[in-house]
Amino acid sequence: MRRLATFLIVFLMTAHAHADVDFLDQDLTVDLATDPSEVTVTASVRISMVTDTDSLSLWQAAIPLVSIEWEGTPLTVTERGWWYSADLPSTVTAGTEGTLSVVMSGVVDCPYPGGYVTCVRSADLTFLMPPWEAGSWYVMNAEGSTFDDHTGSIAITQPTAHNAAAMGITPVMVDNGDGTSTWTFAFDRQVSYLAFVAGNLDEVTSSDGFSIRGLYQGDTHVRDLMQGMVDEAGLFAPIFSDLWGAPPVEEVDYTTFSGRTPFAGTSIQGLIFLADYIFTPTYSYLISAVSHELAHLWWGTMTNAASTSEFGFFAESMAEYSMWRAHGIVSGEDVRDTGSRMNAVWYMYGRPSPTSDTPVLSPLGTEIAIFAVYHKGSTVVRTLEEAAGAEGLDAGLRAMVEAGPDGANIVDFVDAVDAASGVDLTPYVDIWLRGRGFPVVTVTPSIVESTDGATATISAAGLDFPMQLPFKVLMADGTVIEDTLPYDFGSGEVVIDLPDLPACVQIDPGWTAVRELSPSVDGDVSFDGRVDGADLIEVALKYGGAMPSERRVDGAYDPLYDLDGSLVIDDGDLSTVVAAAE
Amino acid sequence: MRWILVPLLLLLGACGESRSKPTDAGEDVIADVQEEVVVTPGFEADPEPEGPGVYVDVDVTDPDAPVATVWAADMGPVFGIALHVTLDGTHVAAHDAAIEPCLGSDSAGEAEYLVGPGASDVSLGAVRRGPDAGEVEITAPVLVATIPLTVVAHGASRVEVTSVQVRRADGSFTAIEVAGGLLTTGGVP
Known part of the structure; x- marks a missing residue:
């Protein structure tokens, strides 16, 4: 099973x-x-000393280190596993600013657990994450409890016919007149993840x-799929902006990438890497999840x-929730409902075992966390939306976006929604x-039928999971009557007057909660x-x-209708209804 | 409604007259009584729906064993039909209802059928086996079900079609008119 995840997961483990x-x-x-198989990177890093310092701690280089200098003086380097130390010529006092100059050149090597790669260098394609x-591949501060944000620029020199993208920045391209061009991506916002x-x-x-x-690299099939994705993103981005705030990027760039990459999709600032295999028929179902x-x-x-x-929760649950919400706005609530159902069902029945579980508020990095965080978590956000209303929820989410990196937390979110x-x-x-x-x-x-219609009393009972369950009463003339069944402390009841006997009552047809419904009369x-x-x-x-059997595959499975528990809605379930009616 | 009252009045009138007239009144009196007490079994159907509809007919050829039939007409594309036929249990009762393959063959896996027999409430269902099986066009009247009835008591009672829903493969509903009728049962229960 390939996972659509983000790069951020591992970062937190290493700070x-x-x-x-x-x-x-x-x-x-x-x-x-210069060389189609190698990369040469020069870095000029402006650094301010926070304390009196006699050495720098830097992430291990992905490209062989050629030189490293502080204010023009070469530094001695000591390898220390995933990082290295560079001894300064003398103690630099707090408050001092200086320039660290680094040159790396050669073959890139970006190891990832499991033998995956996160960088590729060839004559036709280079991506560095x-x-x-x-x-x-760049100079990264290995000290600190958080990653060291800074401004800067990336100037890429490559054959003139080639293209480039970096972090949602609109490039400035200069033709060097020698068959090469330099694409410069300047970022004045504070970032630490460069790609x-x-x-x-x-x-x-x-x-x-x-x-x-x-x-993209590929044929017209790839082109058409990519066109569909960017068109969708073009519509979704303004929706997210309106809901929670404008992004700090000028554009968003999607790109195919190849090789043994760890994720189907990876988002780095405004640059989104999409593994080339999702463009193949076998994995084409992942296309619908790209806006995650x-x-x-x-x-x-x-x-x-x-x-x-x-x-x-604030990364994966929210990204998944947001994607399906935008689908609903653009394509209709039925599409959104499909995503909610798919996520809820995968959490409920896709886990390795019913007892294998973890709270949504759990660290990422485990298989079970995928089920809880991505699939249950995103549906729970929709449950919260039903409880607080979309406007209330959005106020809370806007507050989290405004809080910025490292600023989101559940307590503040709850307070903002409450306010x-x-x-x-x-x-x-x-x-x-x-x-759990x-x-x-x-x-x-x-x-109960009455002289002027009918009165429906709908009661619900089960475990104590608070939720406001929308329901629809479908009348035989096509009329739809909507209401909500409040459910708290393990029970709920609603009474509604109807113009006639209903054709059907649909409880939470949009899957606004991770729940299993069981009619009190078998087959009803x-x-x-x-x-x-x-x-x-x-x-x-x-x-x-x-x-x-695969994550993110929509089997259109709704357990309510799987009356014989075969995990397939088929003749057996029709027969079960027929038998129950006899 | 007029039709309902006529046989009832005839019946009451006959009873009254038979008690008030002398027994030696001869053949004329006997003939008069016979004419009034013989209740003609019959089924007076409500006007058939002009558009999409479900209606009932009852064959009373055998007055002791009327047979109700349920018909569907002018529905257009149909994915599923569900309905109930309700009876006045004090007059007639249903048994052995049989639904017809109006939406395709059951044995061939095209459709599934449901009969929920009850003495006074017969539930019927017919549905295609999944949206991929498509819909069946119903225009001319199609026999949906046959419901043999047992006479419980003399008299007239309504046969109704209730809780009808006709749906298409996308789940949408087709608005349906229904027509029942008045069943008059005769003979000895």
């Missing part, structure tokens, strides 16, 4: 200690024109909305949580995010209190749904 020095600015030149395990792609890449651009470039990476521009880049247990909506989400956080599992809710309908999936042809139709409409 350590406090900073003695502060990187202010880093100007990089990257030579991709931030370091995961060891090996940084670029360059090479013989074709380009498509978004048709509408936000400026998105899609760089776009959402990381807000959830992971513009803000994230300093706490490792909350980091995943905006008057709804205290604390019980939701305690049970849904800090707890999901509720199985037994729904008992009672529908239409929740009208009896088993009849209405139930047969409901099951038949879901016919063919099957629990997927």
